[in-house]
Amino acid sequence: MTGDLDTHPVSAGGRPLRAYRLGRVGFDDLLALQARLAYDVSGDPADGAVILCDHPPGVTIGREGSRAHLRRPPEEFAARGRPVRWVGRGGGALLHLPGQVACYPVVALGRLGLTPAGYVAALQGLVVDLLGDYGLTGEPDPDRPGVRINGRRVAHVGAAVRGGVTSFGLVLNANPDLEPFREVRCDDDPAPMTSLQRETTIRVRVPAVRQRLAELVAARFGFARVSPFHTHPGLAPRPSYHAVATRSR
Amino acid sequence: MAEPRRVPVVVPDLGTARAALSLWHARPGDRVYDGDRVAEVVIPGAVVDVAAPASGILGDWLARPGDAVAAGQVLTVVEEE
Numbered sequence: 001m002t003g004d005l006d007t008h009p010v011s012a013g014g015r016p017l018r019a020y021r022l023g024r025v026g027f028d029d030l031l032a033l034q035a036r037l038a039y040d041v042s043g044d045p046a047d048g049a050v051i052l053c054d055h056p057p058g059v060t061i062g063r064e065g066s067r068a069h070l071r072r073p074p075e076e077f078a079a080r081g082r083p084v085r086w087v088g089r090g091g092g093a094l095l096h097l098p099g100q101v102a103c104y105p106v107v108a109l110g111r112l113g114l115t116p117a118g119y120v121a122a123l124q125g126l127v128v129d130l131l132g133d134y135g136l137t138g139e140p141d142p143d144r145p146g147v148r149i150n151g152r153r154v155a156h157v158g159a160a161v162r163g164g165v166t167s168f169g170l171v172l173n174a175n176p177d178l179e180p181f182r183e184v185r186c187d188d189d190p191a192p193m194t195s196l197q198r199e200t201t202i203r204v205r206v207p208a209v210r211q212r213l214a215e216l217v218a219a220r221f222g223f224a225r226v227s228p229f230h231t232h233p234g235l236a237p238r239p240s241y242h243a244v245a246t247r248s249r
Numbered sequence: 250m251a252e253p254r255r256v257p258v259v260v261p262d263l264g265t266a267r268a269a270l271s272l273w274h275a276r277p278g279d280r281v282y283d284g285d286r287v288a289e290v291v292i293p294g295a296v297v298d299v300a301a302p303a304s305g306i307l308g309d310w311l312a313r314p315g316d317a318v319a320a321g322q323v324l325t326v327v328e329e330e
Contacts, residue, residue, distance in 0.1 A: 062296075063271050063289075063291045063296050064291060064293070088289075088296060089295075089296060090291060090292065090293070090294045090295035090296050091294055114264075115262055115263055115264025115265075116263050116264055116265075116292055116295045116297045117263055117264030117265035117292055117293075117294075117295075118264045119295065120292070120293065120294035120295050123294075142293065143293065144293070145293050145294025145295075146294075157294045157295075158294060158295070159294060159295040159296075160295065160296045160297075160298075161295060161296070161297040161298065162286070162298045163284070163286075163298065163300065
């Protein structure tokens with residue numbers, strides 16, 4: 001396995017990492033965008049991108065998950081505004097809430113010389129590095145991939161490798177409300193979840209976490225710098241509520 | 250007339266011994282093309298597609314979803330036409 005990128009970084013030939021900092025992205029939009037970026041990268045393995053976003057409230061269940069990990073029926077989650085969706089990624093059930101940061105690198109594993117397991121370890125390493133910036137020690141969990149702090153899960157890793165190109169990735173609890181996690185056994189983990197803000201005394205700002213994750217992805221996967229974008233032409237137009245005129249008498 | 254070539258579809262190097270067949274994307278008898286996704290394996294934290302190594306007709310499944318699999322294991326064959 002060639003997962004030790006700290007000692008053998010693989011260069012992308014001075015190419016920048018395209019970082020799409022997109023705010024809230026629905027899963028249909030995410031899947032379309034990931035497919036588009038994966039198409040780009042499959043044609044040019046030195047290219048790479050990362051999607052940094054959060055998702056509308058809901059539950060996703062990866063290939064290692066099951067509805068048994070939900071403490072209520074899926075219909076009840078949907079009725080409470082948290083629809084349940086099965087997705088083609090590794091990992092188990094995951095509750096999506098505001099205050100999380102989803103970080104989905106789209107890179108060619110062949111260029112990096114990484115096996116899929118090495119890539120999962122690299123994603124865990126990203127989170128450990130980020131936690132270090134906040135004075136915290138993260139513990140990668142090899143059984144249910146993710147990262148823990150003091151035994152509690154703070155990040156979930158669930159990736160997919162299609163045609164040698166990665167999609168999905170990791171979701172970090174930066175500062176979400178932890179109470180709703182009681183209803184989902186995320187990754188079949190009986191221990192309660194935690195968040196970056198719960199564990200550190202430093203104020204956690206979600207945009208800063210997104211920015212730092214982009215920098216860490218670029219450094220770990222051999223990109224020269226980060227090129228930030230705030231939209232992608234392939235994304236569906238978003239409704240502009242502020243532009244809707246309302247008439248009052 | 251030459252016999253059609255049977256090209257094995259093998260599990261790629263996953264970097265871990267903990268792997269299982271997740272699902273099949275194609276059925277025996279399906280026509281597949283070089284590079285098509287025919288199966289998916291799951292390791293802790295990731296799913297990995299297995300691609301057809303040649304174009305032709307997919308042979309019988311040699312593993313079922315949920316079975317443990319190892320790198321290099323033959324999952325099926327593609328019979329070239």
